[in-house]
Amino acid sequence: METTTFPISGPLLLRPKRIEDSRGFFSETYNERLFREALGDVRFVQDNQSLSTQAGTIRGLHFQSPPAEQGKLVRVLRGAVFDVAVDIRRGSPTYGKFVSATLSAENWTQLWVPAGFAHGFCTLEPDSEVLYKVTSYYSRGHDLGLAWDDPELDIPWPVAPGRAVLSDKDHAHPMLRDLPAYFS
Ligand SMILES: Cc1cn([C@H]2C[C@H](O)[C@@H](COP(=O)(O)OP(=O)(O)O[C@H]3O[C@@H](C)C(=O)[C@@H](O)[C@H]3O)O2)c(=O)[nH]c1=O
Numbered sequence: 001m002e003t004t005t006f007p008i009s010g011p012l013l014l015r016p017k018r019i020e021d022s023r024g025f026f027s028e029t030y031n032e033r034l035f036r037e038a039l040g041d042v043r044f045v046q047d048n049q050s051l052s053t054q055a056g057t058i059r060g061l062h063f064q065s066p067p068a069e070q071g072k073l074v075r076v077l078r079g080a081v082f083d084v085a086v087d088i089r090r091g092s093p094t095y096g097k098f099v100s101a102t103l104s105a106e107n108w109t110q111l112w113v114p115a116g117f118a119h120g121f122c123t124l125e126p127d128s129e130v131l132y133k134v135t136s137y138y139s140r141g142h143d144l145g146l147a148w149d150d151p152e153l154d155i156p157w158p159v160a161p162g163r164a165v166l167s168d169k170d171h172a173h174p175m176l177r178d179l180p181a182y183f184s
Contacts, residue, residue, distance in 0.1 A: 001031075003038050006099040009092075011085050012112040013101055014038060014073075027108065029075065030133065039112055042071055044133040049077075052123045052130075056159035058166055060120015061086055061146040061173065065182040068142035069115035071135040079128025080104035081121040082158050086146060089116040090181040098155055103130075116183040118146040122157050122164070144182070145173030152176050 002015040014035070018027045028034075036042065050059065061084070064070045074083055086098040102124070103109050113119045121130065146153075149161060153176060157164065 001034050001038070008087055008094040008097055008099050010087070010114040011099045011117065012038060014110045014112060015108055016110070018108055029110075030073075035073070039071075039073075042135055044073065044135055046134045046137055047131065048134060049129065049131045052128050052165075053126060054165050055123050055126050055128075056163055056165055057123045057128075058120060058148055058157060058159065058164045058170065060084065060170065061118035061148050062120060063088065063115075063118045063144055063146070063182070064136060064139055064142040065144055066142075068136050068139035069183070071115050072113040072119055072132045073110055073134075074103060074113060074119070074121075074130060074132040075108075075110040076103045076105050077129040077131050078105050079123060079125035080106070081123050081128055081130060083111050083119075083121040084155055085111065085113040085117040085119050086153060086155075086176075087116070088118050088146065088176075088179065089183045091184050092116075096152060096176050098153060100155070120148055122159055124158060145170065146179055147173045147175050150175045
């Protein structure tokens with residue numbers, strides 16, 4: 001498995017081996033031993049899958065607050081997304097900075113988003129399906145967000161702001177400057 005780090009500590013890009021033959025390919029998309037070598041002592045308790053029918057759909061930026069904080073291992077089954085993780089660890093030297101990567105069914109890349117990061121993505125193709133493993137169960141009371149279009153974050157979303165497809169919830173998240181210190 002290929003592992004790539006970012007200038008921000010925590011997130012990782014992972015690319016499991018794909019074994020191709022005349023039928024197509026085979027791949028261990030999750031192997032606890034190999035992923036624990038890369039990610040440390042993580043335990044996944046829930047798998048989530050979403051389908052976004054339109055290109056330019058933005059979901060995010062989301063996180064769960066402690067004690068329900070989640071690490072997320074994100075990959076794409078169909079289509080492609082521009083995936084983003086924003087550092088919201090208040091004491092971090094990279095607080096408010098983000099990492100991003102294109103994840104696609106084609107490039108077979110997964111993004112590890114540790115707890116302490118707000119996560120979101122923008123679909124690059126119609127009918128993009130995202131599958132991600134999380135380290136804590138969903139908790140509605142801890143499910144929080146950060147404004148995807150906060151100018152302070154300056155994220156180069158691959159869609160014109162007026163054309164992004166969003167949930168009602170994602171129109172209403174606070175800006176970084178108004179975000180309480182959930183993570184130290
Ligand atoms: C996240 C989640 C949502 N739900 C419910 C709540 C709601 O009725 C419906 C849709 O939820 P949302 O609108 O929050 O779905 P969505 O906007 O896709 O939320 C997801 O976005 C990406 C970027 C993430 O990082 C995820 O952790 C998650 O927050 O599904 C669950 O039952 N379990 C879950 O784990």
